[in-house]
Amino acid sequence: MSDEKPDLVDVQIDGEWHQFPKGTRMIEACREAGVEVPHYCYHPKLSSPGNCRMCLVEMGMPPRPRPGDDAPEPDQDGHLPISWMPRPVIACANTVAPNMGIKTTGELTETCREGVMELLLANHPLDCPICDQAGECTLQEFSVEHGKGESNFREQKVKKPKNVDVGPRVRLDDERCIMCSRCIRFTDEIADDPVLGFTDRGSHTTLAVYPGKELANNYSLNTVDICPVGALTSNDFRFQMRVWFMKEVNTIDVNCATGANITVHQREGQIYRITPRQNNDVNSDWMPDSHRLNFHWIHGDDRLTDPLVKNGDSHRITTWQEALATTADKLAGIDGSEIAVIASARMTNEELLMVNRLVKHLDAGHMDTIPRDGESDDYLISADHNPNTNGVKLVLGLDNPGSQLEAIKKGINEGRIKALLCLQENLVEDGGFDAETLGKLDFFLTSYPLANPTADAADVVLPGACWAEKTGTMVNVTGRLQRLNQVVDSPGQTLEPWEIVRDLIQATGGGNGIYSALDIFKQLTEEVSEFADLTWGKVGDLGVPLIETSETIPLIEREKERIAQGIIVG
Amino acid sequence: MAIVVKRPKLKWYEQLYLPALAKGLRVTMGHFFNLLSGKTKVTMQYPEEKWDANLPEYYRGAPALVTDEQQRERCVACQLCEFICPPRAITIKPEEIPSEDRWAKVEKRPKTFDINMIRCIYCGLCEEVCPEQAIYLRKDYAITGTSREEMIHDKQKLYEIGGVREGLVNKWNKLK
Numbered sequence: 001m002s003d004e005k006p007d008l009v010d011v012q013i014d015g016e017w018h019q020f021p022k023g024t025r026m027i028e029a030c031r032e033a034g035v036e037v038p039h040y041c042y043h044p045k046l047s048s049p050g051n052c053r054m055c056l057v058e059m060g061m062p063p064r065p066r067p068g069d070d071a072p073e074p075d076q077d078g079h080l081p082i083s084w085m086p087r088p089v090i091a092c093a094n095t096v097a098p099n100m101g102i103k104t105t106g107e108l109t110e111t112c113r114e115g116v117m118e119l120l121l122a123n124h125p126l127d128c129p130i131c132d133q134a135g136e137c138t139l140q141e142f143s144v145e146h147g148k149g150e151s152n153f154r155e156q157k158v159k160k161p162k163n164v165d166v167g168p169r170v171r172l173d174d175e176r177c178i179m180c181s182r183c184i185r186f187t188d189e190i191a192d193d194p195v196l197g198f199t200d201r202g203s204h205t206t207l208a209v210y211p212g213k214e215l216a217n218n219y220s221l222n223t224v225d226i227c228p229v230g231a232l233t234s235n236d237f238r239f240q241m242r243v244w245f246m247k248e249v250n251t252i253d254v255n256c257a258t259g260a261n262i263t264v265h266q267r268e269g270q271i272y273r274i275t276p277r278q279n280n281d282v283n284s285d286w287m288p289d290s291h292r293l294n295f296h297w298i299h300g301d302d303r304l305t306d307p308l309v310k311n312g313d314s315h316r317i318t319t320w321q322e323a324l325a326t327t328a329d330k331l332a333g334i335d336g337s338e339i340a341v342i343a344s345a346r347m348t349n350e351e352l353l354m355v356n357r358l359v360k361h362l363d364a365g366h367m368d369t370i371p372r373d374g375e376s377d378d379y380l381i382s383a384d385h386n387p388n389t390n391g392v393k394l395v396l397g398l399d400n401p402g403s404q405l406e407a408i409k410k411g412i413n414e415g416r417i418k419a420l421l422c423l424q425e426n427l428v429e430d431g432g433f434d435a436e437t438l439g440k441l442d443f444f445l446t447s448y449p450l451a452n453p454t455a456d457a458a459d460v461v462l463p464g465a466c467w468a469e470k471t472g473t474m475v476n477v478t479g480r481l482q483r484l485n486q487v488v489d490s491p492g493q494t495l496e497p498w499e500i501v502r503d504l505i506q507a508t509g510g511g512n513g514i515y516s517a518l519d520i521f522k523q524l525t526e527e528v529s530e531f532a533d534l535t536w537g538k539v540g541d542l543g544v545p546l547i548e549t550s551e552t553i554p555l556i557e558r559e560k561e562r563i564a565q566g567i568i569v570g
Numbered sequence: 571m572a573i574v575v576k577r578p579k580l581k582w583y584e585q586l587y588l589p590a591l592a593k594g595l596r597v598t599m600g601h602f603f604n605l606l607s608g609k610t611k612v613t614m615q616y617p618e619e620k621w622d623a624n625l626p627e628y629y630r631g632a633p634a635l636v637t638d639e640q641q642r643e644r645c646v647a648c649q650l651c652e653f654i655c656p657p658r659a660i661t662i663k664p665e666e667i668p669s670e671d672r673w674a675k676v677e678k679r680p681k682t683f684d685i686n687m688i689r690c691i692y693c694g695l696c697e698e699v700c701p702e703q704a705i706y707l708r709k710d711y712a713i714t715g716t717s718r719e720e721m722i723h724d725k726q727k728l729y730e731i732g733g734v735r736e737g738l739v740n741k742w743n744k745l746k
Binding site: 134162163238240 | 649650653702
């Protein structure tokens with residue numbers, strides 16, 4: 001069997017024979033075979049120090065005959081008998097070998113786990129009622145699953161610093177720490193900011209920050225995610241909500257073109273936190289703090305909740321019917337060549353397709369989006385701070401987004417452009433337009449989630465849903481098509497941008513027949529050649545490669561190198 | 571198999587029913603005369619008179635929060651009662667205890683703690699689930715109000731009903 005596929009080895013796991021590539025860690029082999037081996041220090045994206053000892057399993061190899069003895073006979077399937085080692089091995093740092101046997105059940109493994117749990121809990125405080133990790137704590141889970149339920153230790157627990165500020169966003173509780181060293185390895189190997197380390201010895205070992213430094217880099221909150229216990233907790237999420245109340249929705253980050261895969265945790269329409277979701281082609285297991293914490297404005301006071309029309313100098317709240325009728329009235333007297341549409345590279349492909357329809361329907365003479373060029377941090381943040389610039393290029397057909405903005409400004413100032421429709425963009429603050437220019441327009445419509453100076457100048461202001469309130473797809477910097485899913489309901493009368501554009505087309509006498517973002521996705525697959533043969537289901541939770549771009553994500557490239565070198569599993 | 575009930579065979583004087591009637595009337599008249607002479611009392615004049623002194627130890631009345639001997643609020647806002655509450659009567663907003671507070675080492679306390687007494691079914695699961703011995707069902711049963719808002723017990727009201735409870739496990743006093 002092994003002659004046909006030389007890189008595969010036969011391994012027996014809990015009595016069943018499986019095949020794995022040479023070099024597979026025992027713990028990964030078990031996982032693939034559907035057997036969970038409890039572990040704390042092991043993380044596939046970090047090096048394996050093997051210090052928690054939780055993944056101890058029973059291991060066996062074929063017996064080696066003494067000189068002169070006969071070699072053991074293989075059975076009819078070609079497997080040799082296994083002689084079990086008297087002592088256990090750690091599954092995380094050892095690799096599989098031909099004809100190896102692994103037992104994850106049985107007396108030896110179980111007593112090992114009970115013993116390790118007892119030692120890990122020897123100094124662990126009973127903080128669970130106030131610990132943010134409770135409910136998603138592997139120490140809780142494994143002590144129920146593999147623990148003994150009682151302790152032989154009658155001594156007082158070791159006192160260590162509690163409630164320590166290790167950085168602007170992270171809080172440390174040393175008593176809860178089980179010394180797995182995941183955070184130390186993360187800051188050293190991934191974030192290249194090795195500020196954490198252990199001091200003291202034995203049961204007094206304490207996690208600490210290097211004197212005079214703090215855990216302040218933009219990836220510090222990832223240490224909170226990988227901490228298997230509640231030793232490191234997030235200041236932002238601290239005591240906000242117990243984890244078992246929250247519903248999780250898989251979606252993507254929209255703060256830059258990388259499109260990190262994320263899980264948003266919400267309860268009763270309120271978002272409490274965002275955590276990265278594993279996607280080895282986009283963001284691995286990590287995400288930057290700046291993107292993770294950029295959601296509080298969604299529940300802020302300056303959200304637009306109702307359509308507004310200008311009434312003299314101020315705006316008054318109105319209905320969608322009136323806002324759309326006003327728009328249709330004003331646009332009726334303006335020629336298509338005098339209309340400009342500024343869409344947003346923060347819109348989904350579905351919304352952009354509707355914008356394209358609107359532009360064609362109005363026969364608008366000018367169309368563009370606002371570029372957001374910034375700096376790449378050489379980890380996960382892309383230089384392009386718009387999430388869907390590639391989508392703009394594909395769906396709107398703009399080769400160089402942002403190149404027309406100056407022409408549009410000039411056109412307005414010279415009176416050649418009389419109407420401007422600004423969809424989901426902030427013209428004054430992000431587009432470089434000033435109130436004076438916008439004041440020269442006969443008609444100015446804007447839709448945006450937040451009240452802003454652009455809205456002050458607008459004749460009609462429409463409340464558009466933000467990223468957490470809409471469904472659609474986006475194309476990231478590497479050309480990967482990913483799904484954005486609705487997390488919470490939008491406030492008040494807010495509509496999703498595709499609905500707004502659809503209603504605008506309808507109000508100005510255009511067609512309809514679209515009832516959901518999925519309808520538009522279907523039309524996208526028919527109209528844009530790159531999307532052909534795709535379905536909503538095919539895109540899936542992890543997305544699919546759509547187009548070739550020359551861009552790469554630095555952190556992912558480094559990770560691939562480390563996998564190739566065998567440092568990490570990946 | 572159905573059970574066959576054996577019916578007693580009545581004697582001729584029993585079939586008349588008159589002796590049974592007389593027996594019943596004797597009991598009734600006995601009570602009647604006892605009442606006239608003031609020997610028995612049947613109606614309790616609620617709310618002037620109450621049965622409170624006779625409530626059993628395990629009586630389940632309004633849930634309330636308690637403080638310990640040192641006036642520390644025992645609740646640490648773990649929200650387990652909010653989770654277990656079958657009619658979802660409990661709403662808690664936690665907050666961090668400021669560092670200058672005497673009990674800062676406890677770290678967490680409820681900022682608001684509301685129990686909607688219109689929803690509460692007096693099941694006692696909150697008391698059972700509480701890991702800090704902070705919530706108890708007291709013997710108050712006459713919870714009334716003239717508006718819905720009045721029927722929501724806030725933190726202050728809950729401590730008023732609950733009061734101080736002594737002799738409990740004092741997890742936070744030991745050692746630290």
